[in-house]
Amino acid sequence: MQILVETSTWIDYFKSGVKSKGLDTLIDENLIATNDIILAELIPFLKIKRQNRVIELLNDVVKLPLQIDWKEVIQFQVKCLKSGINGIGIPDLIIVQNAKQNNSAIYSLDKHFIMLQKIISVKSY
Numbered sequence: 674m675q676i677l678v679e680t681s682t683w684i685d686y687f688k689s690g691v692k693s694k695g696l697d698t699l700i701d702e703n704l705i706a707t708n709d710i711i712l713a714e715l716i717p718f719l720k721i722k723r724q725n726r727v728i729e730l731l732n733d734v735v736k737l738p739l740q741i742d743w744k745e746v747i748q749f750q751v752k753c754l755k756s757g758i759n760g761i762g763i764p765d766l767i768i769v770q771n772a773k774q775n776n777s778a779i780y781s782l783d784k785h786f787i788m789l790q791k792i793i794s795v796k797s798y
Contacts, residue, residue, distance in 0.1 A: 674704070674776060674777060674778065675704060675705070675706035675735055675737065675775065675777045676699055676704050676705055676706065676777060676778045676779070676780050676798065677705075677706050677707065677708065677711075677737060677768065677771065677772045677775075677777045677778070677779050677780070678696065678699070678705050678706070678707060678711070678734075678780045679711060679768060679779055679780060679781035679782075679783060679786060680711050680714040680715055680783075681781055681782040681783040682696060682780050682781055682782050683711070683715055683731075684715075685782055687727070692782050693780075693782065695780075695798070696780065699780070705734055705735070705780075706734060706735040706736065706737050706775070706777060707731065707734045707735070707736055707737070708736060708737045708738075708739055708768065708771050709736070709739055710739065710764050710767055710768055710771075711768065712731060712732070712736075714764075715731065716728055716731070719731075737771055737772075737774075737775045737777065739767070739771055740771075740774060741767055741770065742770060742774075745770055746763065746766045746767060746770060749766045749769065749770065749789075749793055750763075750766060752792045752793060753766075753788075753789070753792065756791075756792045758788050758789075758792065760785075761785050761788070761789065762785070765783070765785050765786065765789065766789075768786075769786070769789050769793055769795050772795050772796075773793070773794075773795050777796075778795070778796035778797055778798060779795060779796070779797045779798070780797070780798040781797060781798075
């Protein structure tokens with residue numbers, strides 16, 4: 674099973690690695706994955722910082738194909754609102770959908786994904 678490493682985890686990993694220390698093991702075991710949304714959130718900052726080698730490495734990570742089912746994204750948002758969870762962005766809902774479609778877990782330090790795990794059956798670390 675691939676583990677979709679979400680943007681907040683990568684940012685912590687690049688900065689200090691304190692919270693995302695388990696990511697090294699997942700990398701060594703070749704279990705990590707990414708997608709175009711996560712890369713779109715990471716790569717612009719890395720380009721500004723001229724982190725070309727990091728960009729190359731991220732582009733070599735298994736990339737889960739995005740097949741957005743907008744009806745399901747809307748259903749996820751309805752579940753969030755009914756559960757009193759406001760402020761979940763569409764990109765986060767698409768990332769959850771992408772993980773579910775590919776039977777992947779999500780590795781995230783973002784509180785939104787922890788909340789989403791409670792109402793949408795997606796595994797997370």
